[in-house]
Amino acid sequence: MNALPGATPPAPPLAILLELTHRCPLACPYCSNPLRLVGMRQELATEDWLRVLDQAAELGILQVHFSGGEPSLRKDLPQLIAHARERGLYSNLITSGVALDRARLAALVEAGLDHVQLSIQDSEAEGADRIAHYRDSHRKKLAFAGWVSELGLPLTLNAVVHRHNAGRVPAMIELALELGAGRLEVAHTQYYGWGLKNRAALMPTRAQLDLATAAVQEARERLRGRLVIDYVTPDYYARRPKACMGGWAQRFLNVTPEGKVLPCHAAETIPGMRFDSVRERSLADIWQHSEAFLRYRGTDWMPAPCRGCERREIDWGGCRCQALALSGSADRVDPVCELSPDHEAVQQLAMREAAEPAPPFVYRSIKGA
Amino acid sequence: MSALAGSAVPRLLPGMRLRRDLVRDQWVLLAPERVIELDDIAYEVVSRIDGVRSVDALVDILAAEFDADRAQVAADVLDLLDDLVAKRVLGA
Numbered sequence: 043m044n045a046l047p048g049a050t051p052p053a054p055p056l057a058i059l060l061e062l063t064h065r066c067p068l069a070c071p072y073c074s075n076p077l078r079l080v081g082m083r084q085e086l087a088t089e090d091w092l093r094v095l096d097q098a099a100e101l102g103i104l105q106v107h108f109s110g111g112e113p114s115l116r117k118d119l120p121q122l123i124a125h126a127r128e129r130g131l132y133s134n135l136i137t138s139g140v141a142l143d144r145a146r147l148a149a150l151v152e153a154g155l156d157h158v159q160l161s162i163q164d165s166e167a168e169g170a171d172r173i174a175h176y177r178d179s180h181r182k183k184l185a186f187a188g189w190v191s192e193l194g195l196p197l198t199l200n201a202v203v204h205r206h207n208a209g210r211v212p213a214m215i216e217l218a219l220e221l222g223a224g225r226l227e228v229a230h231t232q233y234y235g236w237g238l239k240n241r242a243a244l245m246p247t248r249a250q251l252d253l254a255t256a257a258v259q260e261a262r263e264r265l266r267g268r269l270v271i272d273y274v275t276p277d278y279y280a281r282r283p284k285a286c287m288g289g290w291a292q293r294f295l296n297v298t299p300e301g302k303v304l305p306c307h308a309a310e311t312i313p314g315m316r317f318d319s320v321r322e323r324s325l326a327d328i329w330q331h332s333e334a335f336l337r338y339r340g341t342d343w344m345p346a347p348c349r350g351c352e353r354r355e356i357d358w359g360g361c362r363c364q365a366l367a368l369s370g371s372a373d374r375v376d377p378v379c380e381l382s383p384d385h386e387a388v389q390q391l392a393m394r395e396a397a398e399p400a401p402p403f404v405y406r407s408i409k410g411a
Numbered sequence: 412m413s414a415l416a417g418s419a420v421p422r423l424l425p426g427m428r429l430r431r432d433l434v435r436d437q438w439v440l441l442a443p444e445r446v447i448e449l450d451d452i453a454y455e456v457v458s459r460i461d462g463v464r465s466v467d468a469l470v471d472i473l474a475a476e477f478d479a480d481r482a483q484v485a486a487d488v489l490d491l492l493d494d495l496v497a498k499r500v501l502g503a
């Protein structure tokens with residue numbers, strides 16, 4: 043467990059995201075799960091997750107996100123939440139809201155759940171149910187949001203934005219207020235996995251993007267102290283990349299349903315990378331020594347122009363998975379950056395795709411894409 | 412924008428947890444999808460918020476306890492509280 047001579051051990055991570063299962067009743071075409079979903083039989087056992095929670099608390103993690111798939115499909119969720127609470131971890135449930143009734147939600151609150159993040163697919167039922175590929179999903183979500191507030195939990199709404207709903211960002215903001223949410227995440231689609239597969243069906247135009255951005259800015263000012271709005275900008279139209287996950291292996295861990303530990307949920311798309319499992323190694327050991335975490339941690343791996351750039355510890359060279367998806371290599375500068383030789387081509391591609399009629403969705407499915 | 416009135420009564424909103432972070436040896440406020448690290452002064456302020464004391468009362472207590480200039484304490488406390496209201500950690 044000792045660090046290499048001379049190497050300072052990394053600061054402990056703040057948060058961990060547990061993908062308890064990839065099972066989900068919905069089939070969003072931008073799902074962040076990988077194209078090859080993990081089946082139920084490969085999922086970790088309850089005792090594995092309990093051990094992960096213990097190790098997370100010992101490592102200095104403060105917040106645990108129970109995610110999926112749909113995490114409430116795991117029957118042991120109340121037990122896991124109770125254990126997180128015992129260990130002082132702040133627990134967040136990231137849910138589609140369609141698989142829990144009021145009594146089961148109340149049991150999670152009873153167990154010590156701190157916060158709920160509910161996804162919405164649109165501000166109105168027709169568009170929402172089309173994205174979710176699930177009849178009546180929107181109405182169920184609205185009912186679920188009501189229960190969260192009645193049970194006294196803080197609520198965040200998460201809305202993924204794309205060419206079919208970008209014009210309704212103001213309506214999403216109104217919906218968040220109506221439902222009593224204290225936070226709203228307006229997140230432009232991230233093009234990895236299923237989102238990448240459906241990129242042409244989802245890519246907004248520049249004009250759509252600018253309207254959405256203006257709506258968020260106006261509402262932030264107007265609703266200060268009532269609604270916090272986090273805005274995830276669309277990479278393809280940007281000039282500088284974001285610090286993906288706060289920097290590779292800087293603050294965050296992701297555990298897949300079968301127990302692989304990733305620096306980010308999309309990291310499995312990078313070929314030739316080996317991921318360690320919580321079945322074999324401890325979280326602390328993985329955080330400090332896993333090959334996948336060391337590979338792009340810090341700035342030593344960086345090519346020019348990141349290497350000498352003043353932003354290298356601000357955006358950490360952007361996203362490795364995006365560099366892979368757009369330039370063919372995870373070792374290159376994120377092409378979202380204007381200083382990347384591939385940047386021009388990326389903007390052209392976004393504009394071209396957004397101008398074409400939208401192709402049909404490839405819905406997320408266990409059969410793969 | 413809106414600075415808090417001295418008579419306003421701040422309270423922690425539901426879902427906030429103040430806790431000692433033993434690994435980093437500091438106080439933190441755990442909030443929905445964010446961790447707010449509190450320095451010693453911020454901790455002294457936040458730990459006295461009980462949903463009963465007004466901003467003025469908080470300033471009085473802190474100025475007396477630390478034997479500090481009241482106007483300076485008031486300015487610092489208001490800055491902090493205003494920021495925490497905007498982040499929806501506090502209601503007032």
Ligand code: SF4
Pocket residue numbers: 282283347348349351352353354355357358359360375376379380381382
């Ligand atoms: S060159 Fe690299 S470090 Fe600099 S802004 Fe671009 S991506 Fe970030």
Ligand code: SF4
Pocket residue numbers: 234286287290305306307308309360361362363364
């Ligand atoms: S940088 Fe890559 S690995 Fe990190 S979050 Fe982004 S997509 Fe995932």
